Amino acid sequence: MRLFDFDRAPNPRRVRFFMAEKGIVIPRVNVDLYRHEQLSQEFLAINPAGTVPVLETDDGTYLAESLAICRYLEALHPQPPLFGATPREEALTLMWANIVENDGLLAVAEVLRNLSPGFRNHVLPGPHPYPQIPALVDRGRQRAGQFFDRVGQQLLHQQYLAGDGFSFADISLLVTVDFAGWVDINPMRTRPSLERWYRQVAARPGAQA
């Protein structure tokens, strides 16, 4: 197996954190997003969406999408379980992971990509050019704020996002909180429950992966 990766990007970090929790070590291929290597003919043949991470499996399948990659690794390396241990826990993990990805990670990306000159003609990932829409910067900040309110509420009653156990949903949320820092959003300042949770999760060795 090989992981097509880029150190600074949030989605590959989700997979690296996940692998570190399981003790999985595999070769990594650096795809330099700053040089637009993800849009090369060579990489688009691997993943037409032009995104990292991509996992190349031992049978030569290319898997994109962080969730799909992590579920695959979970099946091969079930311990420790990071998608819960029961159908209920698994469903709650998938539910929260989806909420984090759609309402959190994408909201922060909406701010960054519509704001930063580096994304001027690449406001959406992939090979197709899209111009920036300035109204999406403020909208993204609002969405991100509402998202952090919601997870802050959830973390008032729960140790971890999807329940009592640390899971892929927490990995996704930690990466999203750090990603929000790129656009000067610090969601912890006014949300003590999120800060308590963050300290706990950021202390795990996998958070450095």
Added chain:
Amino acid sequence: MRLFDFDRAPNPRRVRFFMAEKGIVIPRVNVDLYRHEQLSQEFLAINPAGTVPVLETDDGTYLAESLAICRYLEALHPQPPLFGATPREEALTLMWANIVENDGLLAVAEVLRNLSPGFRNHVLPGPHPYPQIPALVDRGRQRAGQFFDRVGQQLLHQQYLAGDGFSFADISLLVTVDFAGWVDINPMRTRPSLERWYRQVAARPGAQA
């Protein structure tokens, strides 16, 4: 178990189609989105995101997000498998389901919600008001077109979206194709592989659920 549902909305249809394929019959509670019942205090206590579908499980857990609900139902009713039968098939199903949801379903929703007067102050699902952004109508159409190109390519070589077997990814795609019709996008006209696939999947009894 009970399903909080709305007949006309695309996401609940994914769950109904899935349940029909498995022969699962449970009571349904209608949440009338046309009357904004999803934004009532009562429903927001069930799902703060203000979205359907929501599955109330036998232990009283409320599960939101179509993917999470369907994975839960798959664990309780494994036959026939609709998330593949191997780790590889499962990963490909999750990968394509994510691509359909993010690049297809959300792109079509971007067109509809920024265009239709009914969504004027509700351009994003949930309780928070967001104004329409006219530039997103054209952007959504472009994104949808590129998405349908991609799945059309995939269906040139494959019987079903995630491989040889019918899966949750096909359910998500069928619902997205029909949803695109709401904004006068007919992706089959210029993509024969998609049309071949559509005829096959639309003929399943579950497509009427």
